[in-house]
Amino acid sequence: xxxxxxxxxxxxxxxxxxxxxxxxxxxxxxxxxxxxxxxxxxxxxxxxxxxxxxxxxxxxxxxxxxxxxxxxxxxxxxxxxxxxxxxxxxxxxxxxxxxxxxxxxxxxxxxxxxxxxxxxxxxxxxxxxxxxxxxxxxxxxxxxxxxxxxxxxxxxxxxxxxxxxxxxxxxxxxxxxxxxxxxxxxxxxxxxxxxxxxxxxxxxxxxxxxxxxxxxxxxxxxxxxxxxxxxxxxxxxxxxxxxxxxxxxxxxxxxxxxxxxxxxxxxxxxxxxxxxxxxxxxxxxxxxxxxxxxxxxxxxxxxxxxxxxxxxxxxxxxxxxxxxxxxxxxxxxxxxxxxxxxxxxxxxxxxxxxxxxxxxxxxxxxxxxxxxxxxxxxxxxxxxxxxxxxxxxxxxxxxxxxxxxxxxxxxxxxxxxxxxxxxxxxxxxxxxxxxxxxxxxxxxxxxxxxxxxxxxxxxxxxxxxxxxxxxxxxxxxxxxxxxxxxx
Amino acid sequence: xxxxxxxxxxxxxxxxxxxxxxxxxxxxxxxxxxxxxxxxxxxxxxxxxxxxxxxxxxxxxxxxxxxxxxxxxxxxxxxxxxxxxxxxxxxxxxxxxxxxxxxxxxxxxxxxxxxxxxxxxxxxxxxxxxxxxxxxxxxxxxxxxxxxxxxxxxxxxxxxxxxxxxxxxxxxxxxxxxxxxxxxxxxxxxxxxxxxxxxxxxxxxxxxxxxxxxxxxxxxxxxxxxxxxxxxxxxxxxxxxxxxxxxxxxxxxxxxxxxxxxxxxxxxxxxxxxxxxxxxxxxxxxxxxxxxxxxxxxxxxxxxxxxxxxxxxxxxxxxxxxxxxxxxxxxxxxxxxxxxxxxxxxxxxxxxxxxxxxxxxxxxxxxxxxxxxxxxxxxxxxxxxxxxxxxxxxxxxxxxxxxxxxxxxxxxxxxxxxxxxxx
Ligand SMILES: Cc1cc2nc3c(=O)[nH]c(=O)nc-3n(C[C@H](O)[C@H](O)[C@H](O)COP(=O)(O)OP(=O)(O)OC[C@H]3O[C@@H](n4cnc5c(N)ncnc54)[C@H](O)[C@@H]3O)c2cc1C
Numbered sequence: 073x074x075x076x077x078x079x080x081x082x083x084x085x086x087x088x089x090x091x092x093x094x095x096x097x098x099x100x101x102x103x104x105x106x107x108x109x110x111x112x113x114x115x116x117x118x119x120x121x122x123x124x125x126x127x128x129x130x131x132x133x134x135x136x137x138x139x140x141x142x143x144x145x146x147x148x149x150x151x152x153x154x155x156x157x158x159x160x161x162x163x164x165x166x167x168x169x170x171x172x173x174x175x176x177x178x179x180x181x182x183x184x185x186x187x188x189x190x191x192x193x194x195x196x197x198x199x200x201x202x203x204x205x206x207x208x209x210x211x212x213x214x215x216x217x218x219x220x221x222x223x224x225x226x227x228x229x230x231x232x233x234x235x236x237x238x239x240x241x242x243x244x245x246x247x248x249x250x251x252x253x254x255x256x257x258x259x260x261x262x263x264x265x266x267x268x269x270x271x272x273x274x275x276x277x278x279x280x281x282x283x284x285x286x287x288x289x290x291x292x293x294x295x296x297x298x299x300x301x302x303x304x305x306x307x308x309x310x311x312x313x314x315x316x317x318x319x320x321x322x323x324x325x326x327x328x329x330x331x332x333x334x335x336x337x338x339x340x341x342x343x344x345x346x347x348x349x350x351x352x353x354x355x356x357x358x359x360x361x362x363x364x365x366x367x368x369x370x371x372x373x374x375x376x377x378x379x380x381x382x383x384x385x386x387x388x389x390x391x392x393x394x395x396x397x398x399x400x401x402x403x404x405x406x407x408x409x410x411x412x413x414x415x416x417x418x419x420x421x422x423x424x425x426x427x428x429x430x431x432x433x434x435x436x437x438x439x440x441x442x443x444x445x446x447x448x449x450x451x452x453x454x455x456x457x458x459x460x461x462x463x464x465x466x467x468x469x470x471x472x473x474x475x476x477x478x479x480x481x482x483x484x485x486x487x488x489x490x491x492x493x494x495x496x497x498x499x500x501x502x503x504x505x506x507x508x509x510x511x512x513x514x515x516x517x518x519x520x521x522x523x524x525x526x527x528x529x530x531x532x533x534x535x536x537x538x539x540x541x542x543x544x545x546x547x548x549x550x551x552x553x554x555x556x557x558x559x
Numbered sequence: 560x561x562x563x564x565x566x567x568x569x570x571x572x573x574x575x576x577x578x579x580x581x582x583x584x585x586x587x588x589x590x591x592x593x594x595x596x597x598x599x600x601x602x603x604x605x606x607x608x609x610x611x612x613x614x615x616x617x618x619x620x621x622x623x624x625x626x627x628x629x630x631x632x633x634x635x636x637x638x639x640x641x642x643x644x645x646x647x648x649x650x651x652x653x654x655x656x657x658x659x660x661x662x663x664x665x666x667x668x669x670x671x672x673x674x675x676x677x678x679x680x681x682x683x684x685x686x687x688x689x690x691x692x693x694x695x696x697x698x699x700x701x702x703x704x705x706x707x708x709x710x711x712x713x714x715x716x717x718x719x720x721x722x723x724x725x726x727x728x729x730x731x732x733x734x735x736x737x738x739x740x741x742x743x744x745x746x747x748x749x750x751x752x753x754x755x756x757x758x759x760x761x762x763x764x765x766x767x768x769x770x771x772x773x774x775x776x777x778x779x780x781x782x783x784x785x786x787x788x789x790x791x792x793x794x795x796x797x798x799x800x801x802x803x804x805x806x807x808x809x810x811x812x813x814x815x816x817x818x819x820x821x822x823x824x825x826x827x828x829x830x831x832x833x834x835x836x837x838x839x840x841x842x843x844x845x846x847x848x849x850x851x852x853x854x855x856x857x858x859x860x861x862x863x864x865x866x867x868x869x870x871x872x873x874x875x876x877x878x879x880x881x882x883x884x885x886x887x888x889x890x891x892x893x894x895x896x897x898x899x900x901x902x903x904x905x906x907x908x909x910x911x912x913x914x915x916x917x918x919x920x921x922x923x924x925x926x927x928x929x930x931x932x933x934x935x936x937x938x939x940x941x942x943x944x945x946x947x948x949x950x951x952x953x954x955x956x957x958x959x960x961x962x963x964x965x966x967x968x969x970x971x972x973x974x975x976x977x978x979x980x981x982x
Contacts, residue, residue, distance in 0.1 A: 177866045178780065199781070221725045232723060234732075235700045248943035257692060257893040258864035258919055260966075261944055266699045266732040270725045287781055314641035316664050316753035358818040415721040417642040447723045448642070487723035495726070502726055503716065510715040510955070511728045517950040529727065 073138050073159070075115055083118060086128055091166070093117040102161050105148040110493045112156030114141070121166045123241055123249060123279040130277060131247025133160055133523060141525045142273040144185060144216030147208040149411070150492025152220065152272040157526050162277065164215050170194055171280060178285045179238055179255045184215020184278045191283070200285040203230035206488070207396045215278045221270030223488035225321040225395070228446035229354070230286070232488070234269035241280035242268060245519040255282050267514075272490050273525040275518040289320070289354035293364050294388040297371045297379045298345035302326055305347040306421035308374035309445040312351070312367055313418055319367065319446060320354040323395050326425075328440030329453075330394070332401035339394045345377060349445065350391050398442045399451075408458035410471040411451055414478035415487035418448040427477045428452045435466040449487035476501065491529045499531050572608060572626035574963075575619035579606065579626040586631040588706065588714055588745050595743070595960070596712035598625050604962035605710070607739040609681025610652065612673045612855060616922050620962040627743065629680055635659050636746060637720070644703065646720055646748040649680025660751060668695035668752045672855035674848055680744040686736030690786040690850050691812070692892030693868070695752060698735040705731035706746040710960035720748040733951075740964015741955050755785075755814035760843040761827060761834040764805030765789075765870070767877040776869035778830060779811070780891070782823055786812035787891040788850055789870045793884030794898065798849050800836050806883065808835075809870055810850070812843065853887055854896055859924035859931055861904055863895040863916035875910040882907060901928040908934070 075094065083092045093099070094116045103111045115138075120126045133140045139159030146153050155161045164185035171181040175198035182191060188209040192201040205224035206212055212222070217233045218240075230236075239253035239262065253262030268275055299305040302324075309322050325333070325348050330341040342348055349371070353363045368379045382388040402409055416424050425441065432439035432454055443450040452474055456467040475485045475498055485491075485498045499508060512530050516522075569578045580603070585591045598605050603624030608614060610630070632650040639645075640663035647656055653667075653674040660666055670689025671682040681687075683698045695701070704718025707730070717730035734744055769775060770789070779787060788810045795803045811827060811834075813820045828834070838846055854860070865872060868890050876883045876897075885898035895916055899907060908918055923931040952959075952967050961967070 174866070176777070176780075177868055179866060221729075223723050227723070231696065231700065234729070235696055244943060244947065248946075250941050250943045250947070252944070255866040256864040256915075256917060257697065257866075258686070258688065259917065260919065261941075263686070263699065263733055263736045264944070264947070266735075267729055269732075270729055275728075287783065310641045313643055318643075318753060356815075356819045356822065358822050359816050362816065362818070415723045417639060417644065417721055419639055419641045444723070448721055449723045482719075483721050484719045484724040484726050486726045487721070488725055490725050491727065499727065502719075506713050507715045507717065507727070510709065510713065510730065511717065513954040514728055514730060514733075514951065517954040518947065520950070 073115065073136060080116070083116070087118060087120060087125060091119045091121070093119070102143070102146070102163070103154070105143070105146040105151060105153040107149050107151040107154070107492065107494055110151035110154050110156065112154050113158065114155040114161035115158050117161045117163055119163050119166045123243065126162065126243045126277050126279050127247045127249050129160065129162060130243050130245070134246045134521065137521070137523065139523050139526050140277070142215070142219070142277050144213030144219070145187070145208070145211045147212045148216065148220060148490065148492060149413070150486070150490040150494040152490050152492035152525070152528055154493060156493060159523075164213060167279070173198070174255070175200060177255065179282055180285055181280055181282050182214055184213060184218070184281060186214050188212055188214055188217055195285050196288065199288055201288050202236065202283055203286050204233040204236055207399060214281055214283065218269050218278055218281055219271060219273050220488070220490045223444060223447065223449065225323050225352075225444060228322060228444070229318050229320045234266060236284045237265060237269055237281065238262070238284055239282035240265045240268055240278055242276040243279055244276050245521060245524055249279070253282070270490070272492060272528055274515060274528055275524065291357035291360055292320070292352060292354045292388070293360050294382040294391055295351045295364065295367065295379060296348055296382070296391050297351060297376045298342045298348040299375055300346055300377055301375065302347040302425055303422040304375035305349050306425055306445065308371045308376065309349065309421060310419045311370050311374055313446065315366065315370055317363060317366060319351050319363070321350065321352040322446030323350040324348070324443040324445040325395060325398060326441045328438065329398050329401065329442050332405060332440065333394050333397055336401050336404060337393065337397060339390050341394055342378075350395050395442070402440070402453050405455070407455045408464070409453045409455045410467050411453050412471055412474055413449070413451055413486045413489040414475050414483055415447065415449045416478050416481045416483035418446065420481040420483070421445060421448055421450070424450065424474070424477055424481055428474055431470045431473050435470055437463065437467055437470060444487070447487065448483065472498065493528060496529070496531050499529070567628065569626065572611070572628070574606070574614055574617050574623065577619040577623050579623045581624070582626045582628060584628040584631050588632070588708070591627070591629075591632075591708050591743060591745060592712040592714050594625070594627060595708055595710060599711055599958055599960050603960075605960050606963045607680070607684070607743045609650065609678030609684070610673065610676035611681075612671065612677045613681060613685040613687075613738070614963075616855070616860075617963070618965070622962055624962070629743070630678060632745060640665060643751045643753070644720055644722065644748055645751055646746060647679055648746050649678060649683075649744045651679050653677045653679060653682055661754065664754045665751045666754050667701065667749055669698060669701060670847060670851040672852045674851070679747065683735050683747065684738050684744060688892055688894060690788050690847060690889040690892055692889065692894070694783070694785050694891070699732040701749050702731050702735060703748040703750055705734060705744055705748070707731075707734060708743040708745060710742060710956035710958060718748070722750050737967065738964040740961050740967030741952065742961065756816045757814070757820045758840050758843040759813045759820055759824065760838040760846050761811045761813070761824065762800060762836040762838075763809040763811070763831050764803050764835045765807045765809050767806055767883070770807050770809075770870050771874035771877050773869070773871040775831070776871050780868045782826055784811045784823070784891060785814035786810065786847070786889065787868075787870070788812070789873060789886065789888040789890060790850075791884040791886040794853055794887055797853065799842070799845055800838070806880070807870070810846070812847065850887070856898055857924065859899050859904065859927065859929040860920075860922040861897045861899060861907065861918060861931075862920040863897070863911060864919050865893050865895060865914070865916040867915055868893065872914060875914040899929045904929040904931050904934055
């Protein structure tokens with residue numbers, strides 16, 4: 073594609089001058105999402121404001137054979153928003169309006185660039201909120217959340233993003249605009265919308281999203297429970313579920329994670345414990361004391377050293393601040409690390425955790441992990457020195473081994489971050505060729521020309537720059553700023 | 560259960576009077592694949608069969624070669640209560656599955672008519688959505704992964720057994736509601752829920768005026784009942800409760816721990832007065848099933864979807880006593896069924912459309928006294944969606960072997976009132 077001045081002028085006529093970025097610096101700023109080892113310069117960055125503008129852009133790209141990669145806030149951790157085949161990067165940050173909010177019938181239509189936390193803020197005066205709460209919620213967008221089918225601590229009780237999507241207005245590969253589903257629960261074509269959830273921008277561009285809003289819980293209790301052995305903490309999680317209790321969240325940090333967070337934020341975390349669980353219950357005030365009591369008993373039976381219930385909002389906020397800063401705490405070590413997103417059946421968490429430490433230790437590497445434990449979703453980090461190629465390779469191998477353990481235990485290679493570019497090499501290990509071929513047939517049905525976010529999710533394209541990627545040391549993005557949005 | 564030695568009678572598999580030319584009842588996935596390959600080779604079209612609950616009221620397929628009875632694939636493959644997930648073959652009945660889960664105090668939270676006969680696969684393929692939908696979601700919210708067969712006999716899988724999984728495309732969600740039009744569901748994994756400590760149904764007899772009074776019901780959705788269902792007098796007589804004297808019965812289902820349910824009951828009594836009847840635990844469960852069974856009544860049925868979530872949404876119907884008698888509205892699930900008897904279906908659709916109800920399914924019933932057949936398209940299809948569906952269908956079933964699944968057959972497409980995107 074030759075980006076002649078005429079073409080750029082045409083795009084500017086559509087989007088306004090500040091809607092088209094083609095300077096080297098601007099393109100450079102958008103060359104990666106939060107997985108910074110995978111990079112690819114977009115030819116041009118476009119910032120549409122409306123569904124019609126997106127349709128016009130995609131129609132044009134379709135006619136011109138230009139790849140289109142959608143991007144929300146770019147906090148994705150799998151390289152999903154990296155334009156590694158060049159072309160047009162379609163950024164939704166100017167599509168950030170709430171189009172309708174119906175407090176009685178409890179739904180909202182929003183544009184995809186609306187920031188997750190902003191929707192809950194706007195719904196709060198009506199006693200409602202948007203339940204999916206990825207730790208990135210202060211900056212990540214609803215469009216990105218839907219496209220990634222994001223999870224979050226509270227998805228244990230409230231379900232992942234896909235469970236909160238009622239309808240979508242989507243721009244298809246050729247620029248046509250369709251409505252799939254809608255505010256009524258069984259609106260036509262809702263099953264098509266449900267496939268767009270988690271499709272990482274490869275099946276269509278989400279332009280308007282109808283989400284379910286749910287009542288804010290009347291009361292919340294947050295407990296911090298620590299353990300001398302991490303396996304005990306894992307078994308306690310499984311036992312709580314087996315007892316028929318579904319807390320709002322059950323999150324785990326291991327000792328290394330706590331050390332890193334503590335060195336940064338000085339929250340008074342129990343550094344002598346092998347692991348700490350944050351267990352939160354929410355709902356009607358009358359229900360919660362009994363739940364807290366039962367969870368206390370169960371975790372004690374499983375070897376909890378201490379159980380503390382946060383006494384006020386400030387203490388609760390401190391607990392969550394520690395947990396939600398965990399990612400960032402790794403980022404500011406200056407060390408490089410790989411980071412995984414495997415899921416196992418919750419009853420197998422203890423096994424997989426033992427395997428994480430054993431595999432890392434066998435290669436002389438340090439490992440630390442945080443988990444959405446209630447969902448069996450774990451984020452092990454393997455630390456390495458980026459200047460040591462041998463270590464880097466070992467870390468990548470250990471990471472793949474860990475994901476293989478997840479697969480063997482009946483789990484998966486990604487619980488919430490997506491496949492993007494990063495995990496393509498593992499797709500062939502979890503799926504048989506016939507499964508992948510079926511998925512690729514479906515994808516071609518949505519995108520016959522192969523121009524929507526090409527090269528993501530399915531194997532077959534040119535290999536990503538690195539077989540597996542690791543976060544860059546010394547990142548200067550928001551994750552490393554203690555006063556940044558991740559607190 | 561082992562496969563029957565002699566294939567069952569084709570007459571048992573008639574759809575709207577049309578019989579298949581043959582019937583097969585495989586016992587393994589591989590047999591299913593083989594049968595599909597043979598069918599493709601012989602140019603036979605295929606309709607997958609579960610318990611036949613939904614098919615029995617379906618429209619005749621244009622060509623109907625083979626009925627593929629899946630009821631012999633009925634194993635619960637893996638059930639781990641401490642993971643709160645189950646994996647089962649799709650021919651297992653809802654009843655048998657419920658029993659296995661109840662032993663550990665868990666449930667699928669999915670409802671369908673005729674639980675003793677309806678299969679898991681049929682329930683998902685029909686996107687059966689029970690009265691407790693608001694709290695627990697639709698089938699596509701509960702399904703975690705599936706093994707399925709494509710029309711050419713390819714065995715494939717998407718998703719998995721764990722509760723969080725974003726690896727690859729969620730074809731298993733696409734198959735929910737596909738009515739066998741894209742492939743054959745063989746084995747699925749589901750997210751389960753703990754059975755509540757207490758289950759209560761409160762029944763309130765309600766006159767027409769009170770039903771239409773929006774302020775009376777406004778606070779109900781925020782009380783988060785497990786179900787909120789309005790039953791017209793003509794239907795309520797079949798429920799396991801005393802015959803109502805009021806034109807409508809409003810049923811509020813509460814499922815929670817003891818203190819919360821007590822609190823909800825007091826709140827409801829403040830809002831609505833003393834209930835006319837109250838059912839507890841097993842009796843309440845039986846009522847939920849009776850409500851699901853109501854959908855399988857003989858005769859014409861019109862099914863609508865709506866974002867409305869309180870009884871007052873029925874106001875446009877109240878003026879038509881004959882019709883409102885045959886209304887079943889799962890307000891917490893946005894689903895309204897009307898059994899119009901001989902009332903012209905056409906006359907109902909317009910007033911309900913103004914009230915935000917969209918017709919999504921219409922069953923004619925014997926002799927079609929309501930004139931369902933003459934309704935025309937229910938859902939004015941969007942051209943680009945039709946094209947997309949045709950491409951998906953061509954990708955997954957290029958030879959057009961799967962003979963059912965209305966939304967996947969171009970010449971058999973539904974139908975409808977003009978669609979509105981946003982209200
Ligand atoms: C510190 C940190 C914490 C995180 N915590 C969590 C967590 O708890 N849970 C979790 O699930 N994730 C988490 N993530 C990952 C990330 O935040 C989520 O995947 C989020 O949903 C991405 O949103 P985004 O707006 O940044 O999307 P982007 O990163 O911009 O894009 C994500 C994917 O969606 C596609 N996309 C974006 N917008 C559209 C659109 N409008 N139409 C079609 N496709 C689109 C992109 O092409 C890409 O494939 C975290 C990330 C960071 C950096």
